[in-house]
């Protein structure tokens with residue numbers, strides 16, 4: 252398949268992870284290098300200390316500073332699909348004509364007075380949301396579980412200077428998947444929902460789908476009436492287990508799901524990060540020239 256052509260079906264390979272605990276969070280430094288990002292190793296070489304990483308965005312140019320706290324768990328580390336999504340945002344900013352994200356972004360573009368409104372789910376360290384704010388000049392809300400929010404806020408604050416310089420705004424909020432009250436609290440006034448590496452534990456499939464359903468299929472009569480582009484979900488995902496097909500099968504009952512981009516596998520892996528576009532069933536993406 253050409254990397255940029257939407258694809259309807261997910262492949263059905265065997266499990267990618269012979270030893271799931273090892274591949275659960277593969278050495279993300281390798282994927283940073285693969286995507287052209289620099290990685291500063293921890294100063295003392297242990298995982299108990301904060302690990303600061305600098306991610307260069309050539310398109311602006313700008314550098315995002317991200318603090319990881321590996322000893323506090325998986326939510327405090329950068330996962331491989333995040334860097335793939337950041338690379339696509341950077342690609343869009345550089346050469347929108349060849350970027351698979353660009354038709355989605357341009358479907359919402361209404362000029363400089365109306366910045367794109369983006370919600371990120373399961374933001375973890377916040378790299379994707381911060382990159383979206385910087386590359387698109389967007390109004391971005393990054394979210395995660397309540398206990399993850401302080402590190403997310405730390406990273407948002409660490410990049411406040413770059414945001415002030417290049418445009419884009421960032422808001423940090425707790426949002427638990429599957430909780431209707433959390434979606435009501437955040438609201439539905441978004442164009443784009445982003446996420447990376449959020450399909451991993453099977454007990455989280457249904458809560459995540461519920462949140463997506465509340466967001467993408469929540470009544471938005473105004474947009475329908477005005478025939479405006481409705482919310483789109485873009486998800487970068489690195490496949491690890493065959494069981495993940497259950498997530499996609501359930502999601503396809505509610506949404507049209509297309510693959511818009513596939514990364515080359517990094518060394519030692521059989522699969523690369525895939526980027527999916529989810530839209531409410533039957534909803535078409537407005538065609539606009541980039």
Ligand SMILES: C[S@@+](CC[C@H](N)C(=O)[O-])C[C@H]1O[C@@H](n2cnc3c(N)ncnc32)[C@H](O)[C@@H]1O
Pocket residue numbers: 325326327328329330331332333372373374375376377394395396399426427428446447448449451455458
């Ligand atoms: C595998 S990490 C990916 C983090 C980040 N998106 C990245 O790519 O680096 C999954 C993220 O989803 C968040 N998460 C897990 N369960 C959640 C839930 N029920 N509600 C909201 N966020 C959740 C985790 O805290 C974590 O930050």
